Amino acid sequence: MSEPLVKFEGVTVKYGDVTALSNVNCEIFKATSTALLGPNGGGKTTFLKLVAGLVKPTGGKVSYHKLKRSRIGYVPQESDVDWQFPVTALDVVLMGRYPVLGLVRWPGKKDKAAALDICSEVGLLKVASRPVGTLSGGQKQRVAIARALAGRPELLLLDEPTSGADVKAKDQFYSLISYLKERLLLTVIIASHDLQVVPKFVDDVACVAGGVHMHSCPSDIWDEGHFQRLYGTEVEAVLHGKVPHRMVDVHRSERGKPEPAAGHGGKKSSKKGG
Amino acid sequence: MLESAFMTRAMLAGVIVSLLLSVLGFFILLRKMSFIGVGIAHAAFGGVALGQLLGVPVLVSAAFFSVATGVGIGAVTRNGRIKEDTAIGIFFAAGMALGILFIYLKPGYSADIISYLFGSILAVTGADLWIIAIVSTLVLGLILLFFKELLASSFDAELARVSGIPERFLFYLLLGLVSLGIVVSIKIVGIVLVSALLVLPAATALQYSRRWLLVVFLAVLFGLIYTIGGLIASYWLDIPSGATIVILGTIIFLVSLLFSPVRRGGKSKVPT
Numbered sequence: 001m002s003e004p005l006v007k008f009e010g011v012t013v014k015y016g017d018v019t020a021l022s023n024v025n026c027e028i029f030k031a032t033s034t035a036l037l038g039p040n041g042g043g044k045t046t047f048l049k050l051v052a053g054l055v056k057p058t059g060g061k062v063s064y065h066k067l068k069r070s071r072i073g074y075v076p077q078e079s080d081v082d083w084q085f086p087v088t089a090l091d092v093v094l095m096g097r098y099p100v101l102g103l104v105r106w107p108g109k110k111d112k113a114a115a116l117d118i119c120s121e122v123g124l125l126k127v128a129s130r131p132v133g134t135l136s137g138g139q140k141q142r143v144a145i146a147r148a149l150a151g152r153p154e155l156l157l158l159d160e161p162t163s164g165a166d167v168k169a170k171d172q173f174y175s176l177i178s179y180l181k182e183r184l185l186l187t188v189i190i191a192s193h194d195l196q197v198v199p200k201f202v203d204d205v206a207c208v209a210g211g212v213h214m215h216s217c218p219s220d221i222w223d224e225g226h227f228q229r230l231y232g233t234e235v236e237a238v239l240h241g242k243v244p245h246r247m248v249d250v251h252r253s254e255r256g257k258p259e260p261a262a263g264h265g266g267k268k269s270s271k272k273g274g
Numbered sequence: 275m276l277e278s279a280f281m282t283r284a285m286l287a288g289v290i291v292s293l294l295l296s297v298l299g300f301f302i303l304l305r306k307m308s309f310i311g312v313g314i315a316h317a318a319f320g321g322v323a324l325g326q327l328l329g330v331p332v333l334v335s336a337a338f339f340s341v342a343t344g345v346g347i348g349a350v351t352r353n354g355r356i357k358e359d360t361a362i363g364i365f366f367a368a369g370m371a372l373g374i375l376f377i378y379l380k381p382g383y384s385a386d387i388i389s390y391l392f393g394s395i396l397a398v399t400g401a402d403l404w405i406i407a408i409v410s411t412l413v414l415g416l417i418l419l420f421f422k423e424l425l426a427s428s429f430d431a432e433l434a435r436v437s438g439i440p441e442r443f444l445f446y447l448l449l450g451l452v453s454l455g456i457v458v459s460i461k462i463v464g465i466v467l468v469s470a471l472l473v474l475p476a477a478t479a480l481q482y483s484r485r486w487l488l489v490v491f492l493a494v495l496f497g498l499i500y501t502i503g504g505l506i507a508s509y510w511l512d513i514p515s516g517a518t519i520v521i522l523g524t525i526i527f528l529v530s531l532l533f534s535p536v537r538r539g540g541k542s543k544v545p546t
Contacts, residue, residue: 099438131484
């Protein structure tokens with residue numbers, strides 16, 4: 001088997017007295033896609049930040065095999081960005097090229113052409129010259145991805161990239177990521193609450209709730225009992241073929257049961273895990 | 275007017291300083307750190323008073339105080355120990371308190387200190403002009419060297435860090451450069467008002483464009499208009515130069531705010 005691109009060995013992260021991740025051992029292989037699933041506060045963002053080098057392990061180590069830090073692209077969950085910042089979408093994408101250029105040298109024609117190519121790949125070409133603050137939420141998300149891609153990453157980290165997006169936008173987003181992964185031979189790690197991502201996209205699933213449990217086949221994890229342990233709440237699987245299309249919080253659904261998303265057509269399980 | 279040697283020096287110093295502060299102000303505004311200029315400038319008062327007490331060049335002692343304050347504010351806020359406005363409020367007051375203490379300890383009346391507080395075109399000597407020119411060249415040179423990295427880290431510090439840009443170094447570098455910029459400017463507009471010249475040009479420029487290159491160009495242009503216009507007005511009206519520069523800048527900013535193409539045009543009509 002080939003060397004893992006990223007390897008966690010006994011990694012623990014503490015923020016003061018709070019343990020975010022404890023004794024994590026896992027491996028991420030090249031050109032694979034991994035979904036991080038788990039409750040809020042479970043450590044998904046910490047996991048991504050460890051890989052990105054933004055957080056240092058309190059114990060253990062994270063090692064990389066033939067992967068330079070500059071070849072990691074990161075799209076954070078909530079970017080602390082002032083969208084009134086006086087830059088165009090293309091300017092932001094070009095920022096992804098800055099580390100490659102080094103000091104003094106400004107982006108030249110080749111860099112701009114490459115950035116425009118990426119804008120084209122992610123569907124931003126028409127709005128590339130517009131100030132970034134005038135773009136829609138979905139377009140800003142694509143700008144963030146395009147910026148990450150501009151540094152020609154081998155590893156792309158996405159932190160809850162579709163939070164707040166509607167079903168159609170989520171579908172489009174994951175299709176785009178799938179396409180980019182195949183085309184650019186990317187390794188992708190994606191933190192998400194969106195269970196649609198698993199059947200459609202990823203090769204591996206990592207359940208993150210203080211610790212990390214890897215599942216090499218996504219369908220292995222579709223057990224309601226498993227999810228109840230992971231999320232700490234009763235859940236009911238809404239089936240769509242072999243794997244659940246989404247999970248519903250039973251307590252919330254009793255108050256106002258949400259309708260299944262349009263066009264599902266799948267059967268709904270009557271069982272409740274326990 | 276320019277036949278007066280002091281006015282020629284003041285005008286030259288004003289042009290250099292407005293160029294310097296306009297560029298620094300661009301980054302300070304983008305980082306939402308406008309108030310830090312107030313803290314650094316008032317801390318410089320302690321340095322000026324210490325210089326007078328010890329008989330050392332006041333620009334040197336003021337530079338030491340200002341850089342220490344700027345970096346100090348950055349360090350305590352960056353570590354999340356206290357919020358930026360709290361840190362500025364404390365450092366600001368401490369600098370002023372030390373200044374008052376040093377003035378008290380110095381025998382005799384310190385008339386010169388007033389010129390540092392409120393600015394005086396008469397106070398700019400030939401030696402001052404050289405210091406302003408050299409420091410400004412150094413500061414602007416470093417800004418130019420790291421311009422794109424400063425831009426990227428001002429836009430999103432975390433992403434800059436991930437992509438390998440030395441974001442922490444650039445943060446402290448910018449604070450140090452802003453401190454030096456403020457110190458060399460206090461003779462023109464004074465400690466009390468220098469922060470306005472840091473903020474006003476870029477704030478006015480942002481009313482006209484959302485493209486960084488144009489914003490920088492306009493900020494420099496507005497900075498020059500404020501300084502040159504303010505110095506001419508103060509000369510002819512025989513009123514304090516620093517106050518005149520800041521009042522002129524405020525009027526132009528308010529007019530720009532009222533007729534801002536960026537704000538009036540909405541999202542779809544941002545000027546290109």
